[in-house]
Amino acid sequence: MTTDIGTSMVDASKPAGSVPSPVARAKWKRLRFGIAVLATQVLVLAALLVVWERATPKGSPAAFMFGSPSAIAGFLIQMAQDGSLWRDAAVTGMETLLGFFMGNLVGTLLGLSLWYSRFVSRVVEPFVIALGSIPIIALAPIVIIWFGTGLVSKVAMSTLSVVIVALVTSYKGAVGADGDQIYLMKTLGASKFQIFRKLVIPASLTDIFAGLKLTVGFALIGAIVGEFMSSSEGLGHAIFKAGSLYIIPKVFAALVVTIALALVLTWLVGKIERLLMPWRRQV
Amino acid sequence: MSVEAATHARPGEGEAVNGTALPLVVEHVAKGYDLNGQVVPVIADLSLTLRKGEIVSLVGPSGCGKTTLLNTLCGLLAPDAGRIRWHGRQVVGQPQNVGYMLQKDLLFPWRTALANTMLGLEIRGVPAAEAEDRSRAMLDQLGLHGFADHYPATLSGGMRQRVALARTLVNDPDVLLLDEPFAALDFQTKLLIESDMVSLVRKGGRSMLLITHDIEEAVSIADRVIVLTRRPTAVKAAYEIELGSDRADVISLRENPDFSRYVRRIWADLDVAIQ
Ligand SMILES: Nc1ncnc2c1ncn2[C@@H]1O[C@H](COP(=O)(O)OP(=O)(O)OP(=O)(O)O)[C@@H](O)[C@H]1O
Ligand SMILES: [Mg+2]
Numbered sequence: 001m002t003t004d005i006g007t008s009m010v011d012a013s014k015p016a017g018s019v020p021s022p023v024a025r026a027k028w029k030r031l032r033f034g035i036a037v038l039a040t041q042v043l044v045l046a047a048l049l050v051v052w053e054r055a056t057p058k059g060s061p062a063a064f065m066f067g068s069p070s071a072i073a074g075f076l077i078q079m080a081q082d083g084s085l086w087r088d089a090a091v092t093g094m095e096t097l098l099g100f101f102m103g104n105l106v107g108t109l110l111g112l113s114l115w116y117s118r119f120v121s122r123v124v125e126p127f128v129i130a131l132g133s134i135p136i137i138a139l140a141p142i143v144i145i146w147f148g149t150g151l152v153s154k155v156a157m158s159t160l161s162v163v164i165v166a167l168v169t170s171y172k173g174a175v176g177a178d179g180d181q182i183y184l185m186k187t188l189g190a191s192k193f194q195i196f197r198k199l200v201i202p203a204s205l206t207d208i209f210a211g212l213k214l215t216v217g218f219a220l221i222g223a224i225v226g227e228f229m230s231s232s233e234g235l236g237h238a239i240f241k242a243g244s245l246y247i248i249p250k251v252f253a254a255l256v257v258t259i260a261l262a263l264v265l266t267w268l269v270g271k272i273e274r275l276l277m278p279w280r281r282q283v
Numbered sequence: 284m285s286v287e288a289a290t291h292a293r294p295g296e297g298e299a300v301n302g303t304a305l306p307l308v309v310e311h312v313a314k315g316y317d318l319n320g321q322v323v324p325v326i327a328d329l330s331l332t333l334r335k336g337e338i339v340s341l342v343g344p345s346g347c348g349k350t351t352l353l354n355t356l357c358g359l360l361a362p363d364a365g366r367i368r369w370h371g372r373q374v375v376g377q378p379q380n381v382g383y384m385l386q387k388d389l390l391f392p393w394r395t396a397l398a399n400t401m402l403g404l405e406i407r408g409v410p411a412a413e414a415e416d417r418s419r420a421m422l423d424q425l426g427l428h429g430f431a432d433h434y435p436a437t438l439s440g441g442m443r444q445r446v447a448l449a450r451t452l453v454n455d456p457d458v459l460l461l462d463e464p465f466a467a468l469d470f471q472t473k474l475l476i477e478s479d480m481v482s483l484v485r486k487g488g489r490s491m492l493l494i495t496h497d498i499e500e501a502v503s504i505a506d507r508v509i510v511l512t513r514r515p516t517a518v519k520a521a522y523e524i525e526l527g528s529d530r531a532d533v534i535s536l537r538e539n540p541d542f543s544r545y546v547r548r549i550w551a552d553l554d555v556a557i558q
Contacts, residue, residue: 180389183359186376187383188403188454198402202393279393279434 067249075253084238089257092223092235095151096265099158100219106159107166108208114167115174115200116192132164136222140229154226154234161222162215169214173207174200209273216265220258235261304371306458306490307333307356312365314348314355315515325351327515328365333458338484338491340501342553343511349494352516353462356492357383370457382456386463388447390435396422396446397431403454421453422446425479441472448480452487459484459491466496477504478533485530498553502526502545503533510552520552 020028049069056068063071079085114121140157147153177200185195227236235258242250274280314326325348333339343349354360356367358377369378390399397418404414422431425445435443444465451459465473481504484491495501501508502524510519526539536542 178389180385180387181391183354183357184383184385184389185402185406186359187357187381188406189377189379190406194406198406199391202391205393277393279395279436 064246065248067252071249072252072256075247075250076256079238079250079253079257085257088233088235088238088254089261091151091233092220092227092258093261095154095158095223095226095234096216096219096261098155099222100162100215100265102155103159103162103219104166104212104215107163108170108211111167111170111172112174112196112201112204114171115177115196121171128164128167132168136161137225140225143226144229149230153229154223154231157226158219158222161218161225165215165218166208166211169211170204170208173204176207177203205277209269209277212269212273213266216262216269220262220265224258304368305332306335306370307331307492308366308368308371309356310366310368312352312355312362312367314351314360314362316351324515326355326362327512327517329511329517330365331509331518333490333492335490336485336488337507338481338493338505340505340508341492341494341511342496342498342501342508342549343516344513344553345496347511347514348516349511350462353383353460353492353494357381357460378458380455380457382451382454382459384447384451384459384461384464386466388435388443390443390446390450392435395432395434396427396438396442396449399435399446400431400449400453402450407454418449418453421449424483425449425452441468441476444468445476445479448476452483455487457489459489459493461491462494463496464493465500473500474534481530481533498546498549499537499542502542502549503536506530508545508549510549522549 053069056063056066076085114124136157139160143156144153147156181199182195185199190198224236227234228240231237235254238254239251242254309329309331312326312329313324315322315324329352341349351360355362358374366373397415400418400422401414404417419431422428425448427442427445427449430438430442435446438446465476468476477500493501493504505524508522508524510521511517512519522545524545526536526541
């Protein structure tokens with residue numbers, strides 16, 4: 001009665017002689033697609049920069065108002081050489097990372113644990129909506145009064161910008177666990193905690209990571225807004241200072257560094273995602 | 284041999300087996316859903332029994348309440364009235380040693396075929412090494428040798444349903460409750476899995492309650508076919524299926540002339556029920 005349904009499939013996937021195997025061909029196809037996407041992105045960016053550079057000749061009012069790619073590059077080089085670029089990036093990066101980490105940790109734990117009790121989640125719902133609708137910028141003055149003008153207030157701003165989003169996305173993931181799969185777990189004799197650990201948490205991972213990617217930007221905004229209010233270092237400080245001195249290319253230069261920071265963090269989250277969800281890699 | 288609706292159309296008689304507790308006895312169970320404050324009755328008054336080692340098929344018109352019945356039997360829904368006894372006892376919550384399988388395979392995408400199979404053993408705290416050995420052996424028995432480390436996304440529909448079957452059988456259940464488990468598969472795949480399943484169930488002396496839309500499937504597999512009326516549902520008729528001794532060979536059974544007589548008879552019953 002053992003019908004070995006697998007054998008034919010296994011044989012088919014073996015490479016036959018020098019002919020490239022279907023697996024290798026699929027790999028090459030994916031690679032080619034990736035290269036095409038990247039090349040197009042570079043082209044679009046280059047075209048934008050060329051148009052921008054042409055429209056803002058050196059010394060023109062347009063160059064003053066909008067900066068120019070060459071001037072921005074000049075500031076970037078200068079900032080890299082005098083070390084302020086690395087210092088500011090490190091300060092803001094640290095604030096962002098801490099806020100990102102704490103906000104997501106607290107938000108995700110709360111969001112997942114709300115799955116446990118329909119009663120508590122109902123009670124909490126309007127409060128979460130109310131908190132989520134507060135513009136975090138409006139809190140900045142209070143946060144500075146509470147936490148001072150140092151690192152802690154920026155981390156607090158960053159955390160606050162992240163926590164509600166993390167809570168909502170992880171709760172959505174938790175309640176999205178399939179009802180029939182919960183039934184299955186029950187018929188297998190699972191306790192509520194086992195259902196939570198073996199089904200609800202893994203089933204929420206996709207939503208949790210979507211939240212993580214979204215909150216990289218929010219954490220960064222929180223940190224930079226905090227720096228706007230009061231600070232002596234960081235990218236927000238650099239942007240604020242250059243802006244008040246009307247050195248617009250320098251504002252853009254600091255923005256470029258901010259974007260780079262966001263890209264690095266997003267890339268890191270993606271790496272961790274692939275590490276934690278290996279089943280998605282094979283698909 | 285005449286193919287007549289047996290007197291078992293009045294169920295409940297089967298319980299009178301002296302002393303030995305039947306795996307499942309259902310007495311006058313009723314169940315309705317609350318829709319906007321109004322109770323919609325789904326199960327009217329339903330009684331049936333499942334004997335040890337017996338395979339019973341439930342057929343009934345679409346939407347009559349078969350899935351609701353199954354979920355009620357497993358304690359996932361509470362009946363509004365009536366009694367459900369597992370091995371002679373009414374249980375609170377989920378009965379033990381009952382395997383539950385749906386049309387959807389319900390495999391966890393983050394677990395490999397092996398880890399999915401191990402789920403029930405893991406929950407019951409069976410040591411990991413033993414759980415793995417048993418699960419591997421079960422996968423091998425179901426023709427999935429070499430696929431233990433595959434994630435569900437890389438398996439075909441038939442293979443996924445085999446993993447789901449392995450996940451059910453590895454717990455060594457006394458009773459299997461199945462809700463159209465193979466309805467989504469193509470005919471050949473379905474026949475092959477079914478015949479594997481039936482021989483494993485018969486060999487292990489297990490009992491099985493199989494819900495299906497497919498009357499041929501019901502007749503080829505079951506010792507008894509119960510026909511349900513439309514909603515609110517109750518038992519309409521029951522047929523003892525007598526098709527010779529080798530019931531494990533569900534494929535060649537279909538050539539038995541009595542086979543098609545049973546099928547026609549049940550078809551007629553079901554037609555009446557639909558009107
Ligand atoms: N959770 C629910 N709340 C309200 N009504 C429901 C619910 N689940 C099912 N029903 C209704 O109960 C009836 C029976 O549903 P059920 O799924 O048990 O039927 P079924 O016999 O399994 O159908 P099918 O043959 O299509 O699988 C249907 O009319 C359905 O609309
Ligand atoms: Mg159903």
